[in-house]
Amino acid sequence: MSIRTAPDDRVHRRRSAGTLEEGDFRRGGTAMQHADDPHIRPAGISPHALGNDTLLHELEQLHRTRHETFLYGSEEALKRHTLRTGQLEAEYLNRFPLRQVTAARTRAGARAREAAARVESLPE
Structure with a gap:
């Protein structure tokens, strides 16, 4: 081997x-x-101990690698990835509960996009 x-x-x-x-x-x-x-x-540094910039960087890396881990990672790797992502996302939301939410990323925004798409698809 x-x-x-x-x-x-x-x-x-x-x-x-x-x-x-x-x-x-x-x-x-x-x-x-x-x-x-x-x-x-251990599965990494406690989310509470990370600075804001490091926390955001770690989240970006996890989100970037999620698809590959889902498709090709072992069951254990996927479990760890999911757990770590949840821990870091919870910490981020705890630190920034009033974070900026884009209107287009809400249900009302999605409905407005759908309505606009239906109007565009109507024959003139």
């Missing part, structure tokens, strides 16, 4: 049939244990 490192620092074991099996993760030259291992590291 050979081992290769993926661009995202995951280490894969190549089975004799040529398929890849997700294995340990490497960060900073040390291997993290697989998710089934009881010695796995």
